[in-house]
Amino acid sequence: MPGLAIRDLEVRFPGLEQPALAIPALDLPAGAHVAVTGPSGCGKTTLLNILTGLERARHGAVSWQGTDLSALSEGARDRWRAAHVGLVMQEFHLFPGLSAVENVLLPQRLSHLRLGGETKAEAARLLARVGIGNPRQPVETLSRGQMQRVAVARALLARPGILVADEPTASLDAEAGAAVADLLLELAGETGATLIIATHDPRLTGRLERVLRLDGGRLAPGAERA
Template sequence: MPSVKLRDVQVRIAGLERPVIDVPQLSIDAGERVAITGPSGAGKTTLINVLVGLERPNTGKVIWDKIDIFDLNEADRDGWRAKNVGIVFQEFHLFPGLGVLDNVLLPQQLRSFRSSAEHRMRAIDLLRHVGLTRLDQDAATLSRGEMQRVAIARALCTRPSVVVADEPTASLDKNSADAVTELLVDLSGSLGATLIVITHDSSLERAMTRAIFMDRGFVMTSEGNV
């Protein structure tokens, strides 16, 4: 399982004097569960974007197990992300009109067109695990809690080594939020994957092993939960 190291990472936006994020050094070990917290505009999303190669920093290195992902060309970086990273969005981003199972299979199909039987079995297992049995149900007809559970199954289907979730519980009621928290921890734990979540939800934060607090682009504190 890979660990990640950030060195002298800065993301700047033209016209802004201060960098959006400025992280001289940050390490996350393989298998860690990390909560990133902080006020709005602190640079949390930008940090995650940089960590998974969705946004190129102006300076610095992002090294996953000796590979600086920004040394890769864009196609290779896409390939690396597809292989190693599972993403859960705040607004789920399931594709309406596609069934639940098709949504889960989509990330792999985006690269190889057909999904293997093994992959399909895993998708069905995961969906059962998260409590969804109607595999052909249109994703648009699910409740929000169900949508996020499908999104978790989708993120974990390719057995990623890193799972990134952006406010995964923010738009859910308490019960659904708790269920999502449990699933994220359980499923990423069973893969031994590193779990990085942006959250304002204290119960999700408590389920993590480490909290990184950010403000105005800087990592202010980074400490293990007791």
């Protein structure tokens, strides 16, 4: 499982004096479960974008198990992300018109010419694991909690070493949010994946082994809880 090493990371946006993100050094062991918190605009999303290779770090190095994302091209980062990162987002990004299982399979369908029976069986297993009884149900007819659980299943299909969730519970009611949080923690534990969750939800941060508090793009010293 990949561990993370950040050195001299600095992200600036045009027109802003202060860097949006400045992390001199950060190391995470493989399999760590980490929360990223902080007020809005503190750089949480920017950090997630950099960690998942969605955006390129122009200054500094972001290495997962020796792979420096800042040195990869956009296409290479896409391929790396497809192979190593499972993403869960606040707004689910499920595609209406497709069933639950088709949504889980969609990223693999779009990047492979043919899907093996194994992948399909894994999709069915994951859907059962997250508690979706009918994999053929069109996603637009699911409840929001169910939708996020389908999204969790989708994130795990390629057996990623890194699971990244951006406010996964923010748009859910307390009960559904708790169910999704349980799933993320359990599944990351089962697969040994490194779990990084950006969240405001104290019930969620309280359950993670480490909390990174961002403020103005910098890690708040001492706010880290081991």
